[in-house]
Amino acid sequence: MSAYLEIAGVNHSFGGLQALNDCGFAIAEGGIACLVGPNGAGKTTIFNVITGFLRPDTGHVAFRGRPLDGLTPQAIVRAGIARSFQNLRLFADLTACDNVMLALPERAGETPFGALFRPFATARADRRRRGDALQLLDHVGLAARAADRVRNLSYGEQKLLTIARLLATGAELLLLDEPASGLASGALDQVMALLRRLRGEGKTLLVVEHNTRVVQQIADEVLFLHQGHLLAQGSPAQIIADPALAEIYFGGAL
Amino acid sequence: MDYLYSYLILAEIYVLLGLSTNLLVGVVGIFSVSQAAVFGVGAYIVGDCLLSGTLSFLPALALAAVACVLLNVLISLPSLRVSGDYFVVTSFGIQLLATATFTNWTWGTGGANGMPGVPPPDLFGASIESTRGILALTTMAMTLGCLAFWLILRAPFGRKLRAIREDELAVAAAGKGVLGAKVSAAAMAGAFAGVAGGLYATYLSFIDPSSFDLDASILLLTMVVVGGARTLWGSILGPFLLLALPQALTLLAIPTTYAATSRQLLYGGLLIAFALFRPQGLLGERL
Amino acid sequence: MILELEGLAAGYGAKTVISDLSFAVAEGEILALLGHNGAGKTTTLKTAMGLIAPRAGLVRFAGVPLARVPVAERVARGLRLLPEGRGIFPDLTVAENIDVVAARLAAGGAMFTPEALYRLLPVLAERRTTRAGSMSGGQQQMLAFALAILGTPRCLLLDEPSIGLAPNLVERLFAQVRDVCRAHGVAVVLVEQNVAAALALADRVAIMNSGKLVFDGTPEAARASNLWEHF
Ligand SMILES: Nc1ncnc2c1ncn2[C@@H]1O[C@H](COP(=O)(O)OP(=O)(O)OP(=O)(O)O)[C@@H](O)[C@H]1O
Ligand SMILES: Nc1ncnc2c1ncn2[C@@H]1O[C@H](COP(=O)(O)OP(=O)(O)OP(=O)(O)O)[C@@H](O)[C@H]1O
Numbered sequence A: 001m002s003a004y005l006e007i008a009g010v011n012h013s014f015g016g017l018q019a020l021n022d023c024g025f026a027i028a029e030g031g032i033a034c035l036v037g038p039n040g041a042g043k044t045t046i047f048n049v050i051t052g053f054l055r056p057d058t059g060h061v062a063f064r065g066r067p068l069d070g071l072t073p074q075a076i077v078r079a080g081i082a083r084s085f086q087n088l089r090l091f092a093d094l095t096a097c098d099n100v101m102l103a104l105p106e107r108a109g110e111t112p113f114g115a116l117f118r119p120f121a122t123a124r125a126d127r128r129r130r131g132d133a134l135q136l137l138d139h140v141g142l143a144a145r146a147a148d149r150v151r152n153l154s155y156g157e158q159k160l161l162t163i164a165r166l167l168a169t170g171a172e173l174l175l176l177d178e179p180a181s182g183l184a185s186g187a188l189d190q191v192m193a194l195l196r197r198l199r200g201e202g203k204t205l206l207v208v209e210h211n212t213r214v215v216q217q218i219a220d221e222v223l224f225l226h227q228g229h230l231l232a233q234g235s236p237a238q239i240i241a242d243p244a245l246a247e248i249y250f251g252g253a254l
Numbered sequence B: 001m002d003y004l005y006s007y008l009i010l011a012e013i014y015v016l017l018g019l020s021t022n023l024l025v026g027v028v029g030i031f032s033v034s035q036a037a038v039f040g041v042g043a044y045i046v047g048d049c050l051l052s053g054t055l056s057f058l059p060a061l062a063l064a065a066v067a068c069v070l071l072n073v074l075i076s077l078p079s080l081r082v083s084g085d086y087f088v089v090t091s092f093g094i095q096l097l098a099t100a101t102f103t104n105w106t107w108g109t110g111g112a113n114g115m116p117g118v119p120p121p122d123l124f125g126a127s128i129e130s131t132r133g134i135l136a137l138t139t140m141a142m143t144l145g146c147l148a149f150w151l152i153l154r155a156p157f158g159r160k161l162r163a164i165r166e167d168e169l170a171v172a173a174a175g176k177g178v179l180g181a182k183v184s185a186a187a188m189a190g191a192f193a194g195v196a197g198g199l200y201a202t203y204l205s206f207i208d209p210s211s212f213d214l215d216a217s218i219l220l221l222t223m224v225v226v227g228g229a230r231t232l233w234g235s236i237l238g239p240f241l242l243l244a245l246p247q248a249l250t251l252l253a254i255p256t257t258y259a260a261t262s263r264q265l266l267y268g269g270l271l272i273a274f275a276l277f278r279p280q281g282l283l284g285e286r287l
Numbered sequence C: 001m002i003l004e005l006e007g008l009a010a011g012y013g014a015k016t017v018i019s020d021l022s023f024a025v026a027e028g029e030i031l032a033l034l035g036h037n038g039a040g041k042t043t044t045l046k047t048a049m050g051l052i053a054p055r056a057g058l059v060r061f062a063g064v065p066l067a068r069v070p071v072a073e074r075v076a077r078g079l080r081l082l083p084e085g086r087g088i089f090p091d092l093t094v095a096e097n098i099d100v101v102a103a104r105l106a107a108g109g110a111m112f113t114p115e116a117l118y119r120l121l122p123v124l125a126e127r128r129t130t131r132a133g134s135m136s137g138g139q140q141q142m143l144a145f146a147l148a149i150l151g152t153p154r155c156l157l158l159d160e161p162s163i164g165l166a167p168n169l170v171e172r173l174f175a176q177v178r179d180v181c182r183a184h185g186v187a188v189v190l191v192e193q194n195v196a197a198a199l200a201l202a203d204r205v206a207i208m209n210s211g212k213l214v215f216d217g218t219p220e221a222a223r224a225s226n227l228w229e230h231f
C-alpha cells in the first residue's frame, strides 16, 4: 500500500542556493506530524512544493497514491490538501468573517451568473455559509471579531484567523506553517486542543513549529529537516534524545 | 430644462462607465487606464451600424456590448501575467493605440473629423427623438447597470474579486480559481463600457476621438477616486459630481477659451487633493 | 528613567484600546511587557514611538516630553522599534537594507556599525547579496532585529522578536539583547509571548490586561502571582 502523503527525491534551488536537497519523507493518515528544523532548512519551501506554489527542479509528491506533479494550487486544495502561510497572507481589507467565507468550498453564487440571475438563492446560500464561518471563528475564539476588518486585529488575533480560514477549505490534510508563535498561552492551549480535536475527526496535520513545548504536546511524529534534507523521522522522544539533532537545533552552531 | 436633461443623460452614461472602471480598477485591482478606448469602440460600432442601417439600435447595442466584452477581456489578459505596475504601462499603450486608430481609420470612424449624423436610438421600430425619451432609456440602462454591480458586490463572487485584488496567491491557497474570476469581471466591465458607448453615440449624434482619449480614461479614474472605490454609491456620485463641476465653472463666467483648461485644472486638482486627503473618496474605499 | 509613559491612552477610531497606562524603564534595564492577544501591547509600543497619537497622557524620553517630536527624530535620538511582522525592505538585498538604515543612523562612533552587526549575526553576512524578501521567515526576523539595533540605540522597543526563530536563534538573540543592554546601558521593552524566556531575561515585568496595566514588579513576584489567568 502506498503512503498517505509521499514526497520523494525533491530538489530545488533558488539561483545558486539549494533549498531542498533530495528531500523525501512520507506521512501516515490521521496523525499530527511536526516538521522542525533550523531557520532556512526548507520547511516553507517543501510546503510550497506540496501545495503547488513551487514546481521543484526534480522529484515527486503523491497524495493517496496519486501524483500531484503539475497540479495548480487550486486543484491541490480540491484534492484535499490546504496550507496556511507563515506570513499569514490574510485579506486585510475584508472582515474576519469574509476571510473565512472565502475559503469555504465553492458553491452557487461564486460565479457571476449565480450572482446576477439567481440572487435570492445566492443570498440564502451565503447566509448559510456565514453560519458555517461564524462557527469556525468560534472554534478559534474570534466570534466576537467576525465583523472587524482584518487590518484592525492584533497579530495574535490574525494568527488565529489563519487557522479558521484554513479549516474552512474542508481539506483532509492540513499544512500549518507556525500556527503557534505569537499566541498567548490561553489561545495556544485552545489551538492545541483544536488541533487534537481535528485529528480526532480524522484529519491529518503536518505542522511546522519552532516551539518545542508545542511539538512535544501535539506531535505523534517529528520530522527533522536540515539544509533541505530530511535528517530524521521518529517519535518526539526519539528526536529530542538525539544529541546530533539537538546540537543543530538548540546548539550555537549555525 | 434641456440643459438639465442633457446633464442627467451624460451623467447616467458616465455612471455606467464609472461602474465599469470601478469594477475593473477598484474591485479586482486591474489598473486599467484604457477604459475610454473600450467606451469608444462601443460608440463607433453602434454609430457605424446605425449610419449604415445594417442593424437597428438594440441589436447594434448588443453587438457593441459583445465586442467590448471580447476587447476588454483581451486587453486585460496581460494583467493575468504581468504585475500591477507593468499593467498600467501596457494599458497606457493600448489607450494610445486606440486613439491612433480612432483618429486615423477614416473609413470606420470618420477619423479626426468625427462621425456626424448618428441617428437617434430606436426601440422596436419607433425612433426616440425626444430628450425625455433618451433620458428614460439611459435611466433604465443605468439602473440595470447599478443593479448588476450591486448584485455582484454583495455575492460571494464579489467577495472573491475583492480578495483577488488583495492577494491572488492566498485566493489560490483557499482553493479558488483566480483566472476565471478576473476574466468574468473584465467581461462585465467591457459590457458596461460598450453599452455606455452606444448610448453616447446615439444621444450626441456626433462622436469624435477626443471623447475616447487618454484624458477621458483619466477622467473615469478620477470619478472612481472622488466617488470612492468598491461601492455602488461612490460609482454614482463620482460621475454626477464631476460632470456638474464644469457646469458650475461656466456659471463663474470664465471665458470659453479658458473653459477646457480650467476643467483640466479642476480635475487634476481634485485627483491630487483626494489622493492626499481623502483616499477613500466621498462614499467608498481607498483605491 | 530613559523612557516614561504617564497616564497614556490611545486607540483607533472610536475605540480606545489602552487607557491610563503608566510605566517607565531605566537605562540598562530590560522590561518584559506581557499580556494576552489583543491586550494592547503593540498599541502601547506604537504610541511610545509616535506612530499613533496618544489621546491622553504623555511619553517622555530622556526626560523630554515627546508630544511634538516626529517619529524620525525619535529614532535619531535613540528610541527604536522592532515592529510586529518584520520591518524590512523586502525588495532590497540584505546589505542594502542595512546600508539604508546605517546611512542615517550609524555614522562614525556608532554603537553598532554594519560590520559589528555582521559579526554579531553571521547569518546576515552570508546573505549580504540576497534579496531580503526571499529569505526564510526566521532569517528575515534576524534582519529586522539587526535594523532595529543598528546605530546607537538608547531604548529598544522589541515587539515579539522571537517569532519565527528556531530555539537556537532565540537563545542567541536573547543573549544578544542582554549584552546590548548590560554592556551599553540600553533600555529594552520586550513584548513576548514566549513567557518563560522573557521572564528569564527581564529585570522587571509589566503585565497588561485589556488595555490596562495590572502588574509591574520583579519576575519572581510575577511568577508567584496569580496573574497568569489573564492570558
Ligand atoms: N523565493 C526564494 N528565492 C530565493 N531563495 C529562497 C526563496 N524562498 C526560500 N529561499 C531560500 O531557501 C531556503 C529555505 O527557505 P525556507 O523558507 O523554506 O526556510 P524555512 O525552513 O521555512 O525557515 P524558517 O524557519 O526561517 O521559516 C532559505 O535559505 C531561503 O533563503
Ligand atoms: N488598526 C486598528 N484598528 C482598530 N482596532 C485595532 C487596530 N489595531 C489593533 N486593534 C485592536 O486593539 C486591540 C489591541 O491590539 P494590539 O495590537 O495592541 O494587541 P497586542 O497586545 O499587541 O496583541 P497580540 O499579542 O495579538 O499582538 C485588539 O483588540 C485589536 O483588535
Ligand SMILES: [Mg+2]
Pocket (backbone or CB within 6 Å): A043, A044, A045, A086, A177, C136, C137, C138
Ligand atoms: Mg518558513
Ligand SMILES: [Mg+2]
Pocket (backbone or CB within 6 Å): A154, A155, A156, C041, C042, C043, C084, C159
Ligand atoms: Mg502585538
